Amino acid sequence: MRLVRHRKINTWPLLLCGMVLTYPAYAEDKGLVENFTGFKVNETPFMQSLGVKFGGWVDIGFAGNPHGPKNSSNAPVTFNDGANHFNLHQVYGFIEKEVNVGGKEWDVGFRADLLYGRDARFTFATNFDRTILGDDPKHQLVFPQLYASVYAPYGNGITATIGHFYTIMGYESVPSPNNFFFSHAYTMQYGEPFTHTGALLSYPVNENITIQGGVVTGWDAFFRQPANFLGGVSYTTDDERTALSATLITGSVETGGLNNDHNRTLYSIVLEHDITERLHYVLQHDHGIEQKTSASHSASWYGINQYLIYDIAANLGAxxxxxxxxxKDGARVLADGRKEHFIAITGGLNYKPIAGLTLRPEVRYDLATENNTVYRDGRKGDQVLLSISAIFHF
Structure with missing residues (x-):
């Protein structure tokens, strides 16, 4: 089984409509249960009669910090922020009925995802699943996706996603198997939304171009937030070696009890190219702005991420x-007005010794160029992390 590239998968109909969005990861032909027992739950008569599919994984990780911070935190790095401890990051399950696209008949599908673990702390939606297990538990329980999808056979086919779903912004995403690296980029952690609630339409203009557009309740909110526009366009070359996507979200934000709406806008551009059959390159640029309120200044943030992935073997990538x-304005990461340039360099492997098990060891160096009180208990301006993640696929 060769190393394959998928696109930033939100596991919803945009992918089914042919939107090519990549992340370097290994195709999961089967999970551990099937690997050791031969049992295929999704091919049982009961599951096939329902027309649904079930899947999931467990992600356990260790983020070693040689500096030994007394507060046991790798902050401002998040997700793998727990220093020198094994952590249960994701117990993830989903059930879905894939919508049949591309035909001449209407069709309806759905998907429901459940996430338990440390990563759920960053994936909740305001006014929905923020406090299911309490105000600040070590492991949270959230439902990052609950949506219905409807296919309408007009033109080349329109697919509507209605409900609560992952963002189309950026390159990295919440589900662990979708990401080559264990840790996440600052851009994803602090500069982008994780989920939306609303409706999004997808339409393939032709075999190369797909457009999207819809209305959502802002960033990481279930309801009770003003309507925002979310949309984008993607282009893939005929040989599928190069893909370019541009996405945008813009609209008002309601600031707590101040009842003070202001605009927040973010765009993301992702370029992906297969230099050779084994060597893959990704370039991402995000830029966000937010207007000032009676309680805060205006803010701007932007960044550039670059990825270089090499397929060493069918089950090993570097x-x-x-x-x-x-x-720029100290509003996103440190959130105390301290302006900062963050530089992060990460090198790692993605190795699957057996079907159903993925190991992701990595070395990461973080540097804050303006302040020397960012890392290591707020005492230093840089840090090194030695981490590993193990994903056990169902």
Whole structure:
């Protein structure tokens, strides 16, 4: 089984409509249960009669910090922020009925995802699943996706996603198997939304171009937020070696009890190219702005991420990620007004010794160029992390 590239998968109809969005990861032909027992739950008569599919994984990780911070935190790195401890990051399950696209008949599908673990702390939606297990538990429980999808056979086919779903912004995403690296870029952690609630339409103009557009309740909110526009366009070359996508979200934000709406806008551009059959390159640029309110100044943030992935073997890949993220007004990362340039360099492997098990060891170096009180208990301006993640696929 060769190393394949998928696009930033939100596991919803945009992918089914042929939108090519990549992340370097290994195709999961089967999970551990099937690998050891031969049992295929999705091919049982019961599951096939329902027309649904079930899947999931467990992600356990260790983020070693040689500096031994007394507060046991790798912050401002998140997701793998727990220093020198094994952590249960994701117990993830989903059930879905894939919508049949491309035909001449209407069709309806759905998907429901459940996430338990440390990563759920960053994936909740305001006014929905923020406090299911309490105000600040070590492991949270959230439902990052709950949506219906409807296919309408007009033109080349229109697919509507209605409900709660992952963002189309950026390159990295929440589900662990979708990402080559264990840790995440600052751009994804602090500069982009994770989920939306609303409706999004997808339409393939032709075999190369797909457009999207819809209305959502802002960033990471279930309801009770003003309507925002979310949309984008993607282009893939005929040989599928190069893909370019541009996405945008813009609209008002309601600031807590101040009842003070203001605009927030973010765009993301992702270029992906197969240099050779084994060597893959990704370039991402994000830029966000937010208007001032009676309680805060205006803010701007932007960055550039670059990824280089090499397929060493069918079950082994090596990767580099270089990121520069500028929190121009100190509103996104440190959130205390301290302006900062963040530089992060990550090198790692993606190895699957057996079907159903993925190991992701990595070395990461973080540097804050403006302040020397960012890392290591707020005492230093840089840090090194030695981390590993193990994903056990169902």
């Amino acid at each position: 990767g580099l990620r270089f990121e520069w993220f500028h929190d």
